[in-house]
Amino acid sequence: xxxxxxxxxxxxxxxxxxxxxxxxxxxxxxxxxxxxxxxxxxxxxxxxxxxxxxxxxxxxxxxxxxxxxxxxxxxxxxxxxxxxxxxxxxxxxxxxxxxxxxxxxxxxxxxxxxxxxxxxxxxxxxxxxxxxxxxxxxxxxxxxxxxxxxxxxxxxxxxxxxxxxxxxxxxxxxxxxxxxxxxxxxxxxxxxxxxxxxxxxxxxxxxxxxxxxxxxxxxxxxxxxxxxxxxxxxxxxxxxxxxxxxxxxxxxxxxxxxxxxxxxxxxxxxxxxxxxxxxxxxxxxxxxxxxxxxxxxxxxxxxxxxxxxxxxxxxxxxxxxxxxxxxxxxxxxxxxxxxxxxxxxxxxxxxxxxxxxxxxxxxxxxxxxxxxxxxxxxxxxxxxxxxx
Amino acid sequence: xxxxxxxxxxxxxxxxxxxxxxxxxxxxxxxxxxxxxxxxxxxxxxxxxxxxxxxxxxxxxxxxxxxxxxxxxxxxxxxxxxxxxxxxxxxxxxxxxxxxxxxxxxxxxxxxxxxxxxxxxxxxxxxxxxxxxxxxxxxxxxxxxxxxxxxxxxxxxxxxxxxxxxxxxxxxxxxxxxxxxxxxxxxxxxxxxxxxxxxxxxxxxxxxxxxxxxxxxxxxxxxxxxxxxxxxxxxxxxxxxxxxxxxxxxxxxxxxxxxxxxxxxxxxxxxxxxxxxxxxxxxxxxxxxxxxxxxxxxxxxx
Numbered sequence: 072x073x074x075x076x077x078x079x080x081x082x083x084x085x086x087x088x089x090x091x092x093x094x095x096x097x098x099x100x101x102x103x104x105x106x107x108x109x110x111x112x113x114x115x116x117x118x119x120x121x122x123x124x125x126x127x128x129x130x131x132x133x134x135x136x137x138x139x140x141x142x143x144x145x146x147x148x149x150x151x152x153x154x155x156x157x158x159x160x161x162x163x164x165x166x167x168x169x170x171x172x173x174x175x176x177x178x179x180x181x182x183x184x185x186x187x188x189x190x191x192x193x194x195x196x197x198x199x200x201x202x203x204x205x206x207x208x209x210x211x212x213x214x215x216x217x218x219x220x221x222x223x224x225x226x227x228x229x230x231x232x233x234x235x236x237x238x239x240x241x242x243x244x245x246x247x248x249x250x251x252x253x254x255x256x257x258x259x260x261x262x263x264x265x266x267x268x269x270x271x272x273x274x275x276x277x278x279x280x281x282x283x284x285x286x287x288x289x290x291x292x293x294x295x296x297x298x299x300x301x302x303x304x305x306x307x308x309x310x311x312x313x314x315x316x317x318x319x320x321x322x323x324x325x326x327x328x329x330x331x332x333x334x335x336x337x338x339x340x341x342x343x344x345x346x347x348x349x350x351x352x353x354x355x356x357x358x359x360x361x362x363x364x365x366x367x368x369x370x371x372x373x374x375x376x377x378x379x380x381x382x383x384x385x386x387x388x389x390x391x392x393x394x395x396x397x398x399x400x401x402x403x404x405x406x407x408x409x410x411x412x413x414x415x416x417x418x419x420x421x422x423x424x425x426x427x428x429x430x431x432x433x434x435x436x437x438x439x440x441x442x443x444x445x446x447x448x449x450x451x452x453x454x455x456x457x458x459x
Numbered sequence: 460x461x462x463x464x465x466x467x468x469x470x471x472x473x474x475x476x477x478x479x480x481x482x483x484x485x486x487x488x489x490x491x492x493x494x495x496x497x498x499x500x501x502x503x504x505x506x507x508x509x510x511x512x513x514x515x516x517x518x519x520x521x522x523x524x525x526x527x528x529x530x531x532x533x534x535x536x537x538x539x540x541x542x543x544x545x546x547x548x549x550x551x552x553x554x555x556x557x558x559x560x561x562x563x564x565x566x567x568x569x570x571x572x573x574x575x576x577x578x579x580x581x582x583x584x585x586x587x588x589x590x591x592x593x594x595x596x597x598x599x600x601x602x603x604x605x606x607x608x609x610x611x612x613x614x615x616x617x618x619x620x621x622x623x624x625x626x627x628x629x630x631x632x633x634x635x636x637x638x639x640x641x642x643x644x645x646x647x648x649x650x651x652x653x654x655x656x657x658x659x660x661x662x663x664x665x666x667x668x669x670x671x672x673x674x675x676x677x678x679x680x681x682x683x684x685x686x687x688x689x690x691x692x693x694x695x696x697x698x699x700x701x702x703x704x705x706x707x708x709x710x711x712x713x714x715x716x717x718x719x720x721x722x723x724x725x726x727x728x729x730x731x732x733x734x735x736x737x738x739x740x741x742x743x744x745x746x747x748x749x750x751x752x753x754x755x756x757x758x759x760x761x
Contacts, residue, residue: 178680193669
C-alpha cells in the first residue's frame, strides 16, 4: 500500500524494521461477553515510544482491548505480551501500565497533590522523592498553583491535566488514554493534543490512545489501527490511512470521500510515469476512470473507485484531459467552510460527486455558483481502487 | 438559574411551603418541650395533675414563677442512679452503633456492588421488616431468645446443646443488644447504601491501576467516600438508641440500666412527673451535641 505513495522519509518507523521487536503484542486476542464477540482473534504489535491510536466507532472493541492491556478485563483467548512478558493473570495493580480515564476518575476527597502522589505512595517511595515527583508533574501540566485544590474546585481542562499528571507520575512503560480529550471544547482539545505529543516526546514513553475522533487520531498518532466489530481493518500511519485506505470502511470512516461503483476494464500494466505503478482502467456507468495503482483485481471484477473531494478539480471551462477522469455536471449545492468550499456536483445520470476547492483569495462571490455546468477532473494518482 | 432563584424567593407559596413544617414543629415540638421544661422545675404533689404549681392565669404569675426551682436537677446529680443510667445508655448506644456499623457496612457494600438488576430486590428485603409492627417484631425475639425458646430448640436439635441446657441470654444486656441491632439495622444500612451506591466504580479501577490492591483501595477510597453515610447512619441509630425504652423493657433484665426505662419508671411507676421531666430535658440536651455534629457534617457534604 505504502508503495503507491512513493518513497516517504520518516524519522521514526520501527514497524518497517523487520528486526525490531514489538513492545506490546496482542496475540490472537478474543474477548467474548456471552454470545457477543467484542474482540475477534486480533493480533497487533505496538513499538516502544510509539504514539498509537485505536480508532473506531463505539462498540468496535477498542476500549475492551485497552482495558485488557490495563488488566481490568482478561482476554477469553490469546495473550498480551509486554516486552515479551505474558501479562495473563497479572492484576492491574501489578502492571507497569497507567491509564488516563475518560471520566478522569480523580479521587474527589483528595487534593490535586494527593491525587498525583497516590500511585507513588503505593510504591512506597520516600516522602521527599514523592514530593519532588509531584512538583515535577505539576510543572509539566502547568498546575503549580492548584496543588492544594480538590478536583471539584477545578475546571474541566484542569481536571484533565490532573488526570494526565496522575497517570504519568509513575512513569509507566505504557500510558493508556481512554478518549482523553472527549470532554474538552474544540480549542482546548487542539491545544492539548499538541501538548500530549510534546509530553510523549519529552518523556519518551509509549502512548496508546483510544478514540472515536478521527481528527484527534490523525493529529497525535505515529500509527492508527482502524477497528470495526472487534477486528483491526487497517494499521498504518495517518497519511497512509487517509491517502491509501485499504477498504471502503476505512475510506469512509476517515474524512470525506466520493465512492463510485465500477467495473474493471483493463489491468494491463502499462506504465505512464516512470517509477509509478501501472495504470488500471475502470468504467462506472459511462464514466471512464484511470488510476495509477498496483491492483490484484482482474478484468470484469466489480470494484470501487474512491477519491477525496480535495483531489477533484472543478472548472467552468473544459480541462485539457480527454477521455478518462473527466465528468460533466451541474452545481447542486455549495458548502462554504471558510478555508474550503465543497461543491456538490450532480452528473447527468443523477450521481453526485463532491469537489473541494481551497479558497485561496478573499472573494465573497465565487466564480462558480449554483446551477453552473462544470467540469470535474482528477489526476491519475488522485483516487484509488478499492477491492473490499 | 439565578433568575428562577430570584422569582422563587419572592413567591408567597414558597413561604407557605416552608412555613407549614415550621409551624408544625412549633406546635408539636416546642410547645410540649416548654411544658415538660416547666414541669421539671415544679414540685411533686398528690393531686391532678401530680405537680405544683399550676398555671392559674397571668394575675398570679409572680407567685407562679417564684415556686419554680431547679431542685429536681440537683437531685439528679446527687443520686448516682440517674448518672449511671445516662452513662449506661450512652455506652449501650455506642456499642450498638458500633455493631450496627460492623454488620451494616458489609451488607450495604454488597448491595451497592450487586448487579443493578437485583439491587431493588435487596433494597426491598431491607425494608421488608417495616411491614410488621415494631412491637410485634421485638416480641418475636422473646420467643426466640427465652430459655425454652426457638434458639434453644435449634441448638439442641443440632446437638450443640444437651437436652437440659438452655440459652440464658433473655433478660440480659445481650438480648437488648440483639434486639437493638436487629431493629435499627435498616436505619444503618439505608444511608450507607445510598452513599456507597453513588460511588463511581472507575475510582477503584483508577486506584488499582495506580498500584493499589483492592483491600487497600477500600480504606483509601471507598471508606473515606462513604463517611457521610457512616455518620448519617450512626447518628440516626445512636440518637434514638440512647433514649430507647421498648427494647430494654421487653428484652432486658433488672440490671439493664437505660435512661428511657428510668424515665418510664419515674413517670408511671413513681408518678414523679417533675423529676421525670428533668430526666427528659437532660436526655434531650445530651443528644443535642451529636445532632449538631450531624448537621455540621451534612452541611459540609453540600
